[in-house]
Every structure is written in C-alpha cells, then in structure tokens.
Amino acid sequence: MKLEYTEQQNAFREEVRAWLKANVPAEPLKSFDTEEGFQQHREWEAKLYEGRWGMITWPEEMGGRGADLLQWLIFEEEYYAAGAPLRVNQNGIFLLGPTLMEYGTEQQKKRFLNGMATGKDIWCQGWSEPNAGSDMAAIRSRADLSEDGSHYIINGQKTWSTRAVWADWCFGMFRTDPESERHHGLTFILVPLDSEGITVRPIPQLDGLPGFAEIFFDNVKVPVDCRLGGEGDGWSVAMATAGFERGLMLRSPARFQETARRLVELYKANQQSADEDSNIRDEVMRAYMDAEAYCLTTYQTACRLMQGGKIGAEASTNKIFWSELDQRMHATGLKILATRGELEPESPDAGEVGKWLDGWLFSQSGSIYAGTNEIQRNIIAERLLGMPRK
C-alpha cells in the first residue's frame, strides 16, 4: 500500500488542471435539457475532443490517451474541482463506447466511435419500457428481421430515455425472437433517431425541463449492421454496459467530494442559524466523511482492477452508497438555506443559494435509475451474501 501519487501522476494532474483552466467556459453553460444548452454542451464535447480530453481512457488511435483508471480518477477530480460542464454525451462515451470496443465489428467502431468522441452524435439509451422497469427482462419492443435479412423492423415503445429529446442516436435492447421469454431472445441494436416511424415525446422532469422522453417505434427500418453483438446476445452485451468500470466512470467520487466541500462552506457561512438544528453539524461532518470513504473505496477498487482483479456484486454497494449520500447532502444543504431553500436561484430575494435546489431535485432520481436501490439491495443479499432467492 502506498497512498501517494507518483511524479507522473502529479504531472498528469498539472497538465489536466492547466488545460481546464485555459478552456473551461467562464460563464456556466445553460442546462443541457434546453435546446440552447444542449448545443453548448455539444460544442464543449468537441472542444474536449480537440484537446484529447474527451475520453482519456480510450486508446490513442480513437482520440483518447490510453489512460488507466487512476489517471481517470485524477482527471475527474480536476474536472469537478474546475467546475467544468456536465457531459452531455455520457451515455455514448462512458457506456456505449467501451461496449462497442468490446463487441463491435471493426466497421462499427470506425463508423460510430469518432462521431461519439467529437460530440457530432449524441446518444441516448433505450432500456425501460412501460412494463419493463426494474424488471428489464420483461422488454417487449420487437425487432423483426426482414425477409431478405437486410434490416430489422422495430415496433414498440421505450421510456425514461435520458437526453432523447435532442439526441441523434439511441442504443438499447429489443426482442428479436417473438417466442422468447425473459432475458433470452433480446438483441442490442443502435437506432438513428431521425429514422422514419420514430416519434419522440419529451417528458418534463421534476425541474420542468425535458431531460428524458418516450420513444415510439412504428415500423422503423434499421439496417442489420446496426446490431451490436449477435442476435439474441443482447442481455450479455447490455450487462457489460452496466458493468462496474462504466459505473465508476459515470459517478466518480470527485462529484460528491465537491458537493461535500460546498456543504462545509455553506455550513460555515451560516453556522449560527444552522446550529439551531443540532443535527446539522453532524450531517455536514458525515457528508464529508462519506464522500471521503467513497473516494477511498473507489481508489481501492481501481487499484484492484488495474492489478487484474475483478468486480462483482460490489458494484451494487457503490450505487446505493453514492445515491443516498447525494440525497442526504442536498437535504442538509436545503435545511441550512432554510426559507431560501425552496427558491429558484434567479428569484429576486434568493441571494446566493447556489445549486442546492437543482441538486436536490436531481438527487431524487439517483436511488431510482440504473436499477432501484431496492433491486441493488436484493443483488447484495443474493449475490454478495448468498441469501436464498426463494
């Protein structure tokens, strides 16, 4: 065990910091759940790509830096500390990208990865359906192979599809074998959202913005070369997408450590009124400790993976921990803001309320998406602890 960075790691951090300092927009971008903000974020992705900072863990020939997981964590720390924009294409670069590298044909890699990296193609996910939420194996949307075998004809409906309103492509699972049940007979398919027969219905989220959408498929024709992996292999391809390394990339500790830091600042600036509630000081301290613990455990996991270790059901402990931490931190933040906590930041009498309300609203989704925390607890009990399924 050696809990110090190497000289190379420190140098790498400096390089990241310098680039971000010179390039992070001075004015915060508009929300990527607005049309204008979406465009701004797309441009930011292009800028990251130009600096080769878009997806540093990708191989160099694909515009990345071949970075290891520790470099990734360092990059993220600097990224969040610099207050850089959220990643509008995270579905693409963090989830689909690595899956494409593993399961895609050479031709598919050539075709999709570059557009993903530059921000030209923004991706959304198509997993959930009205009757397939936590029970994802209940997917019913169908993709039928045409008689000449040249394309699939998709019919059905996907929902809760994040970023779908202005995205260019969708990836997800469809039932290719109508006789199949559960996780058999599903196929992973990439669908251009401008295809004929697709209707996207925006769904406003808690903040009123259309952050996700329903996607209706009415005889949508998709060429077979848009299939990722073999026909009927969708479930295993999708499980790779949901795997831990991807999870680690999606919610790296830096994000929560920065929230904890802001919470300490907020508490100190309002200590007198905050201390009227004797729990608040404890909550702030706990937020700091938990964010720190999340960082420590993530580093441990990254080191293990780099040494050839594998990760299993522990990924579920990670999802529960950060999502519930995020909710607690924002709840405490709002308590400290007291009567100003409910005010939209631009309200004339809100003062400096920061992003606590927005963060609170978003944190509500954390224990639901990517497998509810109840499902995660079942996974821990059954797969990590070996408790009986029935």
Place this chain on the structure above:
Amino acid sequence: MDFTFSEDQLLFQESVRDFLVNEVTPEKIRELWQTESGRSDALWAQLAELGLTGMTVPEQYGGLGMNELDFVLLAQEAGYVALSEPLVNSVLVAAPLLIEAGNTQLADEWLAKMASGEARVIVGLEINKLVEDAHCADLLLLEKAGAVYAVNPAEASLRENKSVDPGRKLFAVEFEASTAVLLADGEQAQKLITRALNRGALGVAAQALGLAQRMIDLSVQYTSERKQFGVAIGSFQAVKHHMANIAFRLEYAKTPVYRAAYALANDLKTSSENVSHAKLVACEVADLAAKNSIQVHGAMGYTWEVDLHIFMKRAWAFNSNYGTAGFHKQRVATAIFNDGAQLGAGKTF
C-alpha cells in the same frame, strides 16, 4: 498510488483467520467465561508462537518489527472471533508505547518477553476510565494526571467491574506515583498518550469490522435455515435488506480503517482525523450489524444460548472504547471546519 495490501499481508491474514476460527470457537469462549481469569495461557502461547504478540516488537528483541498497516487485517480477524486475549492492545498500544517512551532499561527488560509471549504488558489510558485485562498484566503502563507511568502490578490495587460482555475484564486501578517509574510527563506524555489512543482506536475499529462480518455470516446462515410460511426467512426482501444495509456500509467502513492504519504507519499529519473517521464508521457498522442481526434472529437472538450475543455485546462495548463517538466527531470537526482545511476533489491523498 496503490490502495491494496501485499500478497504477504493477505496470506498472513488468511493463516491467522484459519487459526483463530479453529481455536477461538464460541464453545471455547463460553468455557473461558467460566474461568476466574477469563484468559488462556495456552492460547496466548499459541499466539506468540505465530509471531503475533511480537508483531510490532523490533527484530532485535525477537519480534517481527512490523507496523500498524501489517497488523490491521489481523486485528480485523481478532474481531471476527471476538478474541478476548489482550493481543490487539498489546501489539498496537503496549509495544509501541514502550518503545516510544524511550526508557531503554524497561524496553530491554520487557520487549523480548512480549515477543516470546512470556509477559503481557497492559496499558491503561484515562479515556477508557477502566483498564482492560489489568488482572493478567506483568507490567502496567498507566496514564495518570497527564503523566505516563510504568507500574509493577504488585504495587497496584485492582477493583473488578463486570461488563455486559463476559469476555471483557475491566478494572479500576489505583497506584501511588512514588512506587512507579515515571516514563513521561508534560508535552511528551501528551504526545505518547495521543499516539497510544490513536492506535487503540484503530485496533477497536479494525475489530469492529470483523465483528460486523461475523454477525452478517451468522445471520445469513440462520436466515437461510430458519423456515416460516414454508420458506427460508432469508428469502424475504425485508430480511435481505437488513443484511444488505450492513454489507454495503461495511464496504465503506473498511477503507477508512485501512487508510488510518496507513496514516499511523507513516506518521502522517492527518493521523488523528483519519483514525477518528475510521473509529466512527467502523463502530457504527458493527452497531448496525448487532441491531439488524438480533432482529433477523427473532427470539433466538435474545437468548444466551445462541452465539450472536458474543459478538453483539463486544460491538456495544466498543462504541465508547478508546473514545466515544462524541470525542471522535469532535476531532473530525476540528479538522474539517478549520479555515485552512484542504477539502474537496483531489485533496484526499
């Protein structure tokens, strides 16, 4: 940067775990409860033979010359079996205190005996009020009025107090300073006491991790066998979630404990803050493990006969051992609410 234990450290953990699980069984623990001292010379000799009593004793005295980081996983295993022999305190608190006190005559006299298992050296810090295992001490190192003394047990008077945990032996110890050897006072004593306290708290934290794991294991086993409504009660989601809630928190209590061990082994400035974080979260998860485990054991968990209480009671006692939650929260608060505090992304290491 490498947040993993070495192959050797993991192998040592494995062999110590095997030994302890075989030798320190609940049956043997119950037998020892019936004895006057509650301690076993035979077991102590076996621990010495494995090199454990001399883990932190320098090699020149026949010890292994290892540090907190080498021992932390072993302390975890000691917790897993609710070991009552004063091993963790001896390795983490007594030997380092004897070394750091700088009295070469005493060090020469006792360190080799500690390593060989011939002698038990017991430390009493005022934060614990009572002294654990004073009755089996061959030498006492005691804090009194801001100073640290070496006390011959023959010169001390002991008054036993009964703990809820029959495995813990607690004593009020009185002695006259005039009959003892003054090891340190003033600032030097404070330094020694803080370091001893940090190591003691690390030992408790590491054992708490082991206790939590043991209670999970007992509860998973019980709920997989116990049937109601025609099925194993462990198949019920409400029962599963009680267990999952311990398990995920345990994952996030381990790394703070390992980081604290690293900080102590490398004498980092953040040691006190890191130890307090570790002690808080490790004791909390052991406490939660006790709460949820008795619940899923049903009435069985409330009995003396079922083994769960051996571990539950140790966890309860540990809550305030080597510093209450209040004490440790205060130390974390001092560190993070300080104006110069380095917080946020990229500031952990």
